[in-house]
Amino acid sequence: MKHQPTQSPQFFLTAPSPCPYVDGQFERKVFTHLVGDRAPELNDLLTQGGFRRSQNIAYRPACESCRACVSVRILVDEFEPSRNMKRITARNADLIGAEHEAEPSTEQYSLFRTYLDSRHKRGGMSDMTVLDYAMMVEDTHVQTKIIEYRRRGPDSFITGKGEGELIAVALTDRMGDGLSMVYSFFNPELEDRSLGTFMILDHIARARSAGLPHVYLGYWVNGSRKMAYKVRFGPQEHLGPKGWERYDQGSGHP
Template sequence: MTQQPVQSPQFFLTAPSPCPYLEGQFERKVFTHLVGDKAPEMNDLLTQGGFRRSQNIAYRPACETCRACVSVRILAQEFEPNKTMRRVLKQNADLIGTAHGAEPSSEQYSLFRSYLDARHKKGGMSDMTVLDYAMMVEDTHVGTQVIEYRRRGPDSFITGKGEGELLAVALTDMMSDGLSMVYSFYNPALTDRSLGTFMILDHIQRAVAAGLPHVYLGYWVNGSRKMAYKVRFKPQEHLGPQGWARFE
């Protein structure tokens, strides 16, 4: 019998459960734990292979009868915003995102709670407590940042920080080849600002500034209206049986 090195990850398979995106389908996931000194390197490899991170777990779909979930990453260095996206950037030119360590706050949770109650009241995260939220942010062994978006203040050009009310938050992993948007949320009352789109555009700009090629958006689910927005950010690549392929 061949023995695996201690550092080799162990993978597990979940039992089937109803799919949250496609009615009548059942999902299964293969997952492993991201812990220890090798966690950042492993997170890079697994994300490039189609996995997503949730706390200290990396997972990907392993459904028996469906292949609708497709990993998506934006080609940041080639990206050019369209007319609608340029308008979103202009509408939010008064905002600035400040990167912090993976530290939760009561202000973040209050915004998170408002977002869930307005946009995902029946979703799988709807009953998350403040402790659950803290674990979502803190339970990471990789390079994770919390990016807080606030309005620009008179001293922002000096401090690089916004001021006043917290309007949006992105939980983001810093990878060797890009930024992975783990989760984001925003003030649901500010629909005219299109803050979800703005945060993706801001991450593209951050990747370009850092010389990184990709922004990972997780899964696009073909046939799910909830996920349709992800294919608007082109050019991008989709992960298929033959590897990453350009999608325009």
């Protein structure tokens, strides 16, 4: 009998493994492949349903005894930067982000390795080779861009590009309802610039300029110091049992 390819995605479940965010817990993920002509449409639907993309895989937590991971998206049209965020924007006014096709470079990998060795020595990505990095960037069937941040040059207003050393990089998916920040990294020696915050602020500005209502930040875990920064960008929505609900940082509840 001739096999007919299915139009519906197939989902798989990983085996339990120690959780990197909550001590004593074990994580499991449900995942599917993002390939073919329908990948962009499927990525939109799954991201709105709390999935994240890694290469050609879309995944979300499916832990048996924990619901700590919460999907977060910023409400772009209502976002108002805090005074500190305005200072960070001003501090990085000499930077410009140039958008490129999702193609890796040795310069990107060098900055990526410096970032990992400084910030995530024991993380799951710590042993990534240049080939692993290339796969992270290139292995996509959706609309993915690389944004490279460099200092402004005299002709940046014409070329849309900066000059000099590469300071920060964002790997970003453009979807029908927003931008999804897949991964970002930066020069860890420039700590006073708060480049992680700056890149999120830049993505909010890019989404607003494109008429897109959301910036997706991935998962937030209440109590995790690594992820505490995500709830500073309000107003935002969190995905819960009732769907996307507005989140009030002050109360800690929708």
